[in-house]
Amino acid sequence: MHERDEGISAGIGAHVSWERLNDFADGQLAAAEAEAVARHVAACSSCLAIAERIRALAERARHLPAAIEPDGRLWGDVAAALAVGGSGTRRERAPRGEAEPSRRPRRWVASPRWLAAAAVVLMAGSSAATAYLMRGGSPSAAMTGGAAALPAGFTATEAAFQRDVAGLEALLTAQRAALTPETIAIVDRSLATIDGAIAEAREALLADPANHALAELLAASYRQKVELMRRAAEFPNTL
Numbered sequence: 001m002h003e004r005d006e007g008i009s010a011g012i013g014a015h016v017s018w019e020r021l022n023d024f025a026d027g028q029l030a031a032a033e034a035e036a037v038a039r040h041v042a043a044c045s046s047c048l049a050i051a052e053r054i055r056a057l058a059e060r061a062r063h064l065p066a067a068i069e070p071d072g073r074l075w076g077d078v079a080a081a082l083a084v085g086g087s088g089t090r091r092e093r094a095p096r097g098e099a100e101p102s103r104r105p106r107r108w109v110a111s112p113r114w115l116a117a118a119a120v121v122l123m124a125g126s127s128a129a130t131a132y133l134m135r136g137g138s139p140s141a142a143m144t145g146g147a148a149a150l151p152a153g154f155t156a157t158e159a160a161f162q163r164d165v166a167g168l169e170a171l172l173t174a175q176r177a178a179l180t181p182e183t184i185a186i187v188d189r190s191l192a193t194i195d196g197a198i199a200e201a202r203e204a205l206l207a208d209p210a211n212h213a214l215a216e217l218l219a220a221s222y223r224q225k226v227e228l229m230r231r232a233a234e235f236p237n238t239l
Helices: 018-026 031-043 045-062 072-083 113-133 152-178 181-207 212-238
Strands: none
């Protein structure tokens, strides 16, 4: 038996690794190794089920759009907001030597599509990465027989992100009175989308804790949530 065949047909209870099954389904294995995996899959219902799931999801992924383009109007709002310094109105500077006029607090009235654009920019990369990494789907813990647990090194990272999120949630709650209902709705929908991406990535990482790409995807999703919450909380202070 070839060295690469070890662990494939070593006996009952031995299974093909997730990475090798993924390469097998994608046709990326050398002929000899592919033949060895095929022999194992033919005799192992568990690995066969995973391989079939990979092929089915890969076929679905081939029909996904290559890119998700946001509404073109959003970019106009972003440009307009940048042109006026994010305040919603252009302000003239006072002549040299004169004091700047006082700025009284007022309700945030800039177009909420500006925030939607920011959310689209933050989430577009995550959507593409999720589609790529999840194209084969990660095997469930029950299917692989492993216990569901995050990598030891990621536990502290997740705890740090969750502390940041908790602090920003408190700040955003305090700032809600200064945001329009439409803006609040956009923030809530955007956060729900990111939370969905976090849940997907976390579930996949629990099933495949050795997958560094999934760990980075989960960390990136947390970073996007923190960034979106930070931007939303800072909006009233940019007036």
